[in-house]
Amino acid sequence: MSVAASSLPLARPGSFAAGFAWAFSRDLTLSMRHPGETLLVVAFFVLVATLFPLGVGADPQLLARIGPGVIWVCALLAAFLSLPALFAGDYTDGCLEQMMLSPHPMPGWASGKIAAHWVASGLPLTVLSPLLGLQYGLDAGTLGTLAVALLLGTPILSLLGAACSALTLGARGGGVLLALLALPLFVPVLIFGAGAADAQAAGLSPAPHLSLLGAGLILAVMGLPFAACTAIRIALD
Amino acid sequence: MSLIEGRGLACTRGFATLFRDVSFRVGAGEWLAVRGPNGSGKTTLLRCAAGLSRADKGEFTREGALLYGGHLPGIKDDLTTQENLEGALSLRGVDVEASAVADALARAGLERRRHLPARRLSAGQRRRIGLARLMLDPAPIWVLDEPLTALDDEGQQLFAHLLSRHLDRGGVALLATHHDLAPRPARELRMGA
Numbered sequence: 001m002s003v004a005a006s007s008l009p010l011a012r013p014g015s016f017a018a019g020f021a022w023a024f025s026r027d028l029t030l031s032m033r034h035p036g037e038t039l040l041v042v043a044f045f046v047l048v049a050t051l052f053p054l055g056v057g058a059d060p061q062l063l064a065r066i067g068p069g070v071i072w073v074c075a076l077l078a079a080f081l082s083l084p085a086l087f088a089g090d091y092t093d094g095c096l097e098q099m100m101l102s103p104h105p106m107p108g109w110a111s112g113k114i115a116a117h118w119v120a121s122g123l124p125l126t127v128l129s130p131l132l133g134l135q136y137g138l139d140a141g142t143l144g145t146l147a148v149a150l151l152l153g154t155p156i157l158s159l160l161g162a163a164c165s166a167l168t169l170g171a172r173g174g175g176v177l178l179a180l181l182a183l184p185l186f187v188p189v190l191i192f193g194a195g196a197a198d199a200q201a202a203g204l205s206p207a208p209h210l211s212l213l214g215a216g217l218i219l220a221v222m223g224l225p226f227a228a229c230t231a232i233r234i235a236l237d
Numbered sequence: 238m239s240l241i242e243g244r245g246l247a248c249t250r251g252f253a254t255l256f257r258d259v260s261f262r263v264g265a266g267e268w269l270a271v272r273g274p275n276g277s278g279k280t281t282l283l284r285c286a287a288g289l290s291r292a293d294k295g296e297f298t299r300e301g302a303l304l305y306g307g308h309l310p311g312i313k314d315d316l317t318t319q320e321n322l323e324g325a326l327s328l329r330g331v332d333v334e335a336s337a338v339a340d341a342l343a344r345a346g347l348e349r350r351r352h353l354p355a356r357r358l359s360a361g362q363r364r365r366i367g368l369a370r371l372m373l374d375p376a377p378i379w380v381l382d383e384p385l386t387a388l389d390d391e392g393q394q395l396f397a398h399l400l401s402r403h404l405d406r407g408g409v410a411l412l413a414t415h416h417d418l419a420p421r422p423a424r425e426l427r428m429g430a
Contacts, residue, residue, distance in 0.1 A: 011302060011375055012330035022328055026313075033315045094309025097289060101305050102328045237290045 011103065019108025020115070023099070027116035037082055038120045045078035045125050049132045060137045067136030068146055068197030072153075074132075075125045076186050079154060082121050083161040083182065084168075084175045086113065087232065091169050100236060106229040114162045114225065122154030138201070145200040145210075152213040153193040159224040160185050166231035189216065239301035239377035239409045240264050241286065246295035248281055255281050256428060259295070261411075267423035268379075268400065268410035277429025279413040280308065280382055286411055287380045301409070304329075304376035306384060310363045314356035318347050321355050322369050333373050345369040345395070360387040368392065371399050379403065379410040394419075 012018070031038055052070045053063055090096040090113075099109050129150050130143040138146065164182040168174040196209035242262040248255045255278035263269045271279045284290040286297060287305040312321050319338060326333055342351055345365040350358060355366070364387050371379070379400075385393050397419040400410060404420055412422075 012332065014330055018330065022324075026324055029320075030313065030315055092309070093313065094307060094311035095313065097305065097307055097309065098311040098325065098328060100289065101287060101303065103302070103330050104328075 014103025014105065014108075016105050016108035016111075019099075019102065019104025019106075020112035022104070023109035023112030024116045027113050028119060031116070031120040037085070038124065041078045041081050041121045042124050042128065044081060045074050045128065046132065048077070049074040050135065053135050063136040064138060064142075064201065067133060067138050068142065068201065069194040070136070071129055071132055071146060072150075072190055072194040072197075075122075075129065075150060075154065076157060076183075076190055078125055079121050079157045080161065080179065080182060080186075082117065083165050084178055086117050086162055086165045087169055087228075088165070088174065091235065096232065097236060100232065106232070107225040110162070110228050110232070111221075111225045114158050114228070117162065118155050118158040122150075122158055126150040126154055138197075142197050142201045145206045146197040148210060149193040149196040149206070149213060152210060152217050153189045156189050156213070156217050156220045157186060159220040160189075163224045163227040163231060166228040166235065169232065169235035189213070192216070239407060240298065241300075241303075241378050241380075241409055241411060242298040243282075243286060243292075244295055244298075246282070246285065246292045246297075248278065248285060248290075248292050248294075250281070259426070259428075261424070261426050263409045263411060263423065265377075265407040265409060266404045268404060268412060268420065270418075270422035270425045271411065271413040271428060272415070272425055273428030279428050282426075282428065283307070283380050283382050283411065283413055299378060301377035302329075302375070303378040303380060304371070304374050306367055306371075306379075306381040308382055308386075310367060312355045312363050312366060315354060317352050317354055318342065318358065318362075318366060319351045321366055322373075325366075325370050326373055329374060329376070331374055337373060338369075341369040341372040344372065346391070361389055361392060364388050365392060368395055368399065371396075371403070377406075377408045379408065379412070381410065382413050383415075384412060385414055385416050 049071055056062060087096065100106065126147055130147050133143045133146055161182050164178055167181060168178045171177055192209045192212045196206040199209060200206045244260050246259040247257045261269055271282060273279055281290060285292040287303060316324065319342065322342065323338060342348055345368045347362060347365055350362060384396055388396065400418060401420040403410060
């Protein structure tokens with residue numbers, strides 16, 4: 001025992017914060033090495049949101065009416081694009097096993113991975129949304145509400161998507177299965193998110209919608225990492 | 238004292254019984270060889286011992302931190318050799334100095350590959366990252382599945398050397414292997430008999 005202690009470093013006990021920090025910084029490093037994935041999500045978002053005004057014609061009233069909803073649907077689909085790879089890469093190369101056997105509690109590193117996913121997908125979408133909103137002739141107040149709603153809503157998408165993504169680990173046709181699982185669960189987020197901007201555009205207060213989104217985010221942060229962990233444990237068994 | 242012990246283990250997958258009533262005990266300074274034909278449940282036993290899978294019956298006692306090395310190397314293609322090693326160590330809460338990392342990589346024969354992305358390494362070189370990890374991780378219990386796969390003669394000797402050093406320190410190892418190793422196993426566990 002004394003020999004081991006003198007010649008080898010001692011391992012620190014694991015903690016939630018250390019696991020979170022490890023996974024967050026590693027996944028961000030990986031996504032910076034491969035910016036293609038993030039750029040793909042952003043390009044998809046910009047392209048699809050630009051196709052709508054071209055397709056439905058240049059009627060300003062119609063565009064202002066459908067703008068928030070269309071931008072939300074585009075953001076939702078774009079955020080979905082990078083979900084299948086969230087845990088699948090670590091599952092196939094064995095990193096997930098090593099994370100599970102690390103001294104850190106599972107929800108720590110799982111939350112870190114989810115947070116990194118949001119920073120690489122949800123955050124750029126949120127930042128770009130006011131710019132895209134301009135194409136629909138949305139006024140400044142609506143643009144702001146849209147961005148705030150996306151800021152609250154896209155983390156919920158990442159969290160929900162992560163739990164679904166973990167459930168489809170190891171399943172054949174995981175991508176399609178993931179779409180069937182996750183997209184219906186995204187519906188409440190879409191309704192309240194688009195509803196906030198709609199309310200603002202109609203001259204009503206967006207506060208109720210935003211409060212509901214915020215409440216949903218708190219619930220998602222508290223519960224969904226644990227759900228993802230359970231699914232990962234089942235997948236590795 | 239480090240120790241790993243399994244009592245009355247049984248595991249079924251679907252309708253197939255992989256093993257039944259398997260018991261073993263490995264104490265400080267000993268290693269147990271898990272042997273048996275392909276498909277006899279060696280990997281499953283090791284995954285149960287590491288805590289990744291659950292055995293249907295029986296229980297494990299583990300005293301000390303555990304280091305698991307499975308079939309999958311746990312290496313990210315986009316990170317360099319050194320980043321992979323440092324990442325694996327910091328995940329386990331092991332702080333090592335940069336010089337120790339460089340030294341371990343040199344001993345594992347990866348000195349000139351330190352800053353290459355892991356996608357450009359051969360299968361054996363990937364295994365050698367695992368060897369460098371064994372040098373630096375203080376975990377007293379090793380559970381390794383076919384640790385000699387894809388390693389050349391020199392790599393196998395290095396592994397044998399690391400194993401005997403680990404055992405001298407009072408470590409414990411549970412290895413599934415088809416090879417004979419220089420430190421003789423204290424016991425053998427025959428699977429699928």
